[in-house]
Amino acid sequence: xxxxxxxxxxxxxxxxxxxxxxxxxxxxxxxxxxxxxxxxxxxxxxxxx
Ligand SMILES: [Zn+2]
Numbered sequence: 001x002x003x004x005x006x007x008x009x010x011x012x013x014x015x016x017x018x019x020x021x022x023x024x025x026x027x028x029x030x031x032x033x034x035x036x037x038x039x040x041x042x043x044x045x046x047x048x049x
Contacts, residue, residue, distance in 0.1 A: 004036035012039055 003014050004023065011029045013036070018025075020038075027034045 002041045003039045005039035006030065007035040007037055009034075 001014050001016065002018065003012050004018065004025075005012055006027045006029065008027065009029045011027060013025075013028075015023070015025065015036075018036075022035055022037050024033055025036050026032070027036075
């Protein structure tokens with residue numbers, strides 16, 4: 001499962017049907033469409049960059 005972080009407020013959410021590093025979704029906190037970036041994925045452990 002991939003968790004995304006709202007670029008505007010930092011809210012975390014998991015979009016089960018979402019793929020890719022970034023996407024645009026309606027943020028329930030911002031109450032508008034924002035850019036979400038991948039925060040972390042729990043399918044892989046020990047991910048390093
Ligand atoms: Zn937000």
